[in-house]
Amino acid sequence: MGRLDTRVALVTGAKGGIGLATACRFLREGAGVCLADIDGNGAATAAEELRRESRNVLAVRLDVTDGAEVEARVSEAVERFGRLDILVNNAGITRDALFFEMTDEDWRRVLDVHLTGAFLCSRVAQKHMVDSRYGRIVNIASVAANGNRGQANYSAAKAGMLGFTRTLALELGRYGITVNAVAPGFIETHMTRTMAAELGVKFETFVAEAAENIPVGRAGTPEDVAAAVSFLASEEASFINGQVIYATGGPTA
Numbered sequence: 001m002g003r004l005d006t007r008v009a010l011v012t013g014a015k016g017g018i019g020l021a022t023a024c025r026f027l028r029e030g031a032g033v034c035l036a037d038i039d040g041n042g043a044a045t046a047a048e049e050l051r052r053e054s055r056n057v058l059a060v061r062l063d064v065t066d067g068a069e070v071e072a073r074v075s076e077a078v079e080r081f082g083r084l085d086i087l088v089n090n091a092g093i094t095r096d097a098l099f100f101e102m103t104d105e106d107w108r109r110v111l112d113v114h115l116t117g118a119f120l121c122s123r124v125a126q127k128h129m130v131d132s133r134y135g136r137i138v139n140i141a142s143v144a145a146n147g148n149r150g151q152a153n154y155s156a157a158k159a160g161m162l163g164f165t166r167t168l169a170l171e172l173g174r175y176g177i178t179v180n181a182v183a184p185g186f187i188e189t190h191m192t193r194t195m196a197a198e199l200g201v202k203f204e205t206f207v208a209e210a211a212e213n214i215p216v217g218r219a220g221t222p223e224d225v226a227a228a229v230s231f232l233a234s235e236e237a238s239f240i241n242g243q244v245i246y247a248t249g250g251p252t253a
């Protein structure tokens, strides 16, 4: 018996990194999983790989900032699996710049993908969850919510995710729906690879330098984050609501 047997999850931004590791983990724990990503081909390729382990996989192209697309793709997932129990708001981007150089587009797009995306996906998902009086929403925040140089947009979006998480927890708890966040620290993914490239630093050097400031002495992996998400998405976490788990390898400020 898997911890998530009979459950159905939708993970946004799931073609790689933390989203894909979470989808893999959910599948291994018995859930049906819908991989949603703005890169539909990337999601389809990832789903093809996962089908070697389980047939319970669906891949859809979804831009989380488009409300009509969110409605349509969530309906598709519910039609395919018959229900929706778990939503992971993981889709994300960075558009880093020092504040004085940050453009309107840098600001708007980052807030749109993280915050508006989580809002639109959660609003559609909660309808199905309220109907079945059961749900788990896990928002992927970041330690950058505490402030990070060059990330005024990203930091504001991730801090916003925390207030959003707590408010949904207050409103939806009575329907058997819990809403929590996981705030990762430095994780080795495409996102941090891109940051290294933008800074002109070799990725291995970037990772090694980050690890020097992490108490457990290493950078995080997508699977480290997936483990925390999977716990919050499970039935046994039913009394944990409106909380943040920091997956950072050490205490944070």
Ligand SMILES: NC(=O)c1ccc[n+]([C@@H]2O[C@H](COP(=O)([O-])OP(=O)(O)OC[C@H]3O[C@@H](n4cnc5c(N)ncnc54)[C@H](O)[C@@H]3O)[C@@H](O)[C@H]2O)c1
Binding pocket: 012, 013, 014, 015, 016, 017, 018, 019, 036, 037, 038, 039, 062, 063, 064, 065, 089, 090, 091, 092, 093, 113, 117, 140, 141, 142, 143, 183, 184, 185, 186, 187, 188, 189, 190, 191, 192
């Ligand atoms: N990597 C880290 O160190 C780190 C740290 C803290 C938080 N996070 C957060 O973890 C989440 C996953 O990031 P990752 O590190 O795995 O990076 P990633 O770049 O591998 O994953 C992000 C995914 O989101 C998708 N995406 C982007 N815009 C989208 C949109 N409009 N609609 C749907 N999908 C969209 C991308 O195609 C990509 O697959 C993000 O929310 C990120 O902010 C990452």
